[in-house]
Amino acid sequence: MGREITGSQQEGPMENGGQNMVQVQQNGNLSGSHSPIMTGSIDDSRTNLIVNYLPQTMTQEEIRSLFSSIGEVESCKLIRDKTTGQSLGYGFVNYKSPDDADKAISTLNGLRLQNKTIKVSVARPSCESIKGANLYISGLPKTMTQLELENLFSRCGSIITSRILSDPVTGLSKGVGFIRFDQRHEAERAIKDLNGKIPEGSTEAITVKFANSPSSTTKSTIPLTMASYLTASPTRRFLGPIHHPAGRYSLNPIRYSPLESTAAATGLITTPTSALISGNPLQPTGWCIFVYNLAPETEENTLWQLFGPFGAVQSVKVIRDFQSQKCKGFGFVTMTNYEDSLMAIQSLNGFALGNRILQVSFKTNKTKMM
Secondary structure (H helix, E strand, C coil), X not given: CCCCCCCCCCCCECCCCCCECCCCEECCEECCCCCCCCCCCCCHHHHEEEEECCCCCCCHHHHHHHHHCCCCEEEEEEEECCCCCCEEEEEEXXXXXXXXXXXXXXXXXXXXXXXXXXXXXXXXXXXXXXXXXXXXXXXXXXXXXXXXXXXXXXXXXXXXXXXXXXXXXCCCEEEEXXXXXXXXXXXXXXXXXXXXXXXXXXXCCCEEEECCCCCCCCCCCCCXXXXXXXXXXXXXXXCCCCCCCCCCCCCCCCCCCHHHHHHHHCCCCCCHHHHHHHCCCEECCEEEEEEECCCCCCXXXXXXXXXXXXXXXXXXXXXXXXXXXXXXEEEEEEECCHHHHHHHHHHXXXXXXXXXXXXXXXXXXXXXXX
């Protein structure tokens, strides 16, 4: 399941009118102005919950009603798009009692609402200590399992998620993995302790470094390859914010997709890295993803179900033929967070949907509404 929004975001005062909350921290990348959550409650760090993957049609009043069944709610806020007013699929609930907040997590986390499975967890305050805790590891033994990777790094701190990239055809490891720690200082310790070290049972040293953010412009950035040949298996360590790392890989010239190559030449399909260069996929309110080779009968809810597990989805659009109203073979998905978008692309590019293989990439300025 994809990483949810983990910070505290408010686009205005809470519905009780007495609390002005701060903007969201999205996977370590801050948007807007930020400061720690301060609501005047001594236990606010335990009472303020973030609710992810809410149905688009669910209202703020319905959210309050649902969570009030657990205990007294001090405030509730559904986050909406500033321009359209549409729900962004997540919100915040602040209880008066920490015990009620704990009960809400244990009772409502994983609850199925309409076509969504909501996630309820404690909202993490916005602070520098949780920024940039995502690591890229290369040179891993091809026989290393995800559990062994976690065991290797767990001595350095609390692991939020981990994954090892593998070839979906052969199932063999690519020798590349990702670890996301809860705190940046834990990631720094892992780099200090493990970079250049030889894991037990291996003959080669591993490279451990920070995974570059989308704004990185250094020459050390490892280019993204065709993600259809990579799969990811994130694991949950505990109830709480889920994080998905951004990956960067080396191109394997042996593997080649004529469809992707042709589409890339026309600007319809690009790697995320080239998308950032040739046409910024970042929309005013999120990251736009181009989904190609959809079946004629594809509906919007199919895209919601495909991309929802990877993070907060703001909108989906299936491009249809004007006369038949059938899908023309492609659509667009806008996600709130860059790393969630990248994770979705890496996991769904090359995914078999029915008898079709999807081509998924960041939308660029060259991508036309055919």
